[in-house]
Amino acid sequence: xxxxxxxxxxxxxxxxxxxxxxxxxxxxxxxxxxxxxxxxxxxxxxxxxxxxxxxxxxxxxxxxxxxxxxxxxxxxxxxxxxxxxxxxxxxxxxxxxxxxxxxxxxxxxxxxxxxxxxxxxxxxxxxxxxxxxxxxxxxxxxxxxxxxxxxxxxxxxxxxxxxxxxxxxxxxxxxxxxxxxxxxxxxxxxxxxxxxxxxxxxxxxxx
Numbered sequence: 001x002x003x004x005x006x007x008x009x010x011x012x013x014x015x016x017x018x019x020x021x022x023x024x025x026x027x028x029x030x031x032x033x034x035x036x037x038x039x040x041x042x043x044x045x046x047x048x049x050x051x052x053x054x055x056x057x058x059x060x061x062x063x064x065x066x067x068x069x070x071x072x073x074x075x076x077x078x079x080x081x082x083x084x085x086x087x088x089x090x091x092x093x094x095x096x097x098x099x100x101x102x103x104x105x106x107x108x109x110x111x112x113x114x115x116x117x118x119x120x121x122x123x124x125x126x127x128x129x130x131x132x133x134x135x136x137x138x139x140x141x142x143x144x145x146x147x148x149x150x151x152x153x154x155x156x157x158x159x160x161x162x163x164x165x166x167x168x169x170x171x172x173x174x175x176x177x178x179x180x181x182x183x184x185x186x187x188x189x190x191x192x193x194x195x196x197x198x199x200x201x202x203x204x205x206x207x
Contacts, residue, residue, distance in 0.1 A: 004128050006121070007032050007050035009041075009072065011062045015088075015114070019054070022117035027125060034059050038067045042075045051128045052084035057097045057107075070100035077102065081169040082134070084127040086120075088113050135170060138163050146197060160197065167200050 006023075007030045010016055020029050030050050035041045045053065053076060055069040073087050089097040091109040098104040113120045142163045145156055152160070 002026065003028050004052070004125055005030055005048075005050045006124055006128075007045060007048055007053040009034055009045075009053070009059070009069065010056035010088075011059060011065070012056060015056065015110070018114055018117055019121070022121055024118075024121075027121055034062065034065045036064050036066055038071055038075065041067070041072060042079070045072070045076060046079065051132075052086070052124050054086045054088060054124070057087055057089035057093060068100070070097055073101050073106060079173055080171070081166075081173050082131055083170070084124060084131060086124060131170075135167065138167055142167070142197060142200075164197055164200055171200065171203050 003026055005028050008016060008019055009032050011034060016031060023029050030048055032041075032045060032048060032050075035044060053072075055072050057069040059065045059067060059069050059072075069087055069089075073085050076083060076085060085106050087097060087101060087107050088110055089107060091111050094107060094109050097107045101107060108120070142160065145152065145160050145163075
C-alpha cells in the first residue's frame with residue numbers, strides 16, 4: 001500500500017487535529033510548523049518532499065509569521081508545476097483569498113472542508129494519484145524513446161525535449177530549460193538531450 005504524504009501548514013491546533021483524525025491508513029499528515037520568513041518556509045516545505053500541501057490562509061494570527069498562506073501557495077506554484085495545493089480559509093475570507101492566488105480553484109472554505117474532512121482528503125488523494133500517473137506516463141515514454149536514442153527522428157527528438165521540459169518543471173520550474181530552442185550540431189544536441197534526461201530521471205528516481 002502506497003502512503004501519500006500530505007503537508008499541513010497551520011497555526012490552528014484544532015484544525016490540525018481534525019485533519020489528522022480523518023486521515024486513513026494510506027494518508028500520512030506531515031505538519032510543517034510555520035517559520036517567521038517566507039524563504040525559509042519554502043525551503044522547509046521542499047525538504048519535506050510531501051505529495052500535496054494544505055495551507056491555512058491565516059498564518060499571521062501568530063505574530064511570529066510574516067506572511068499569509070496565499071504567499072506560500074504562490075511560491076510553491078512558482079517552484080513546482082502541477083503540484084497539488086490547497087488553501088483553506090474561514091468562509092468570510094474566501095473572496096480576499098481568491099484575489100491573492102492565480103487559481104481560485106485552490107481556495108476552499110473551512111466550513112466546506114470541515115463538514116467532511118474525509119471527503120476533502122479523498123479529493124487530495126485523487127489529485128496526487130492523477131499527477132503521479134501523468135509523471136509515470138511521461139517517464140515511461142521518455143525511457144521508451146531513450147532506448148533508441150541514436151535512431152530518433154527529428155519529431156521524436158522534439159518529443160524528448162518536450163517531455164524533459166515538462167518533467168523538469170514539476171521538479172524545479174525555475175531551473176527548467178527548453179532545449180528545443182537551442183541551435184547546435186546534431187552530435188552536441190544529442191549529448192545535451194542525454195545529459196538532461198539522465199539528470200531528470202535520476203531526480204525522479206530519488207523522490
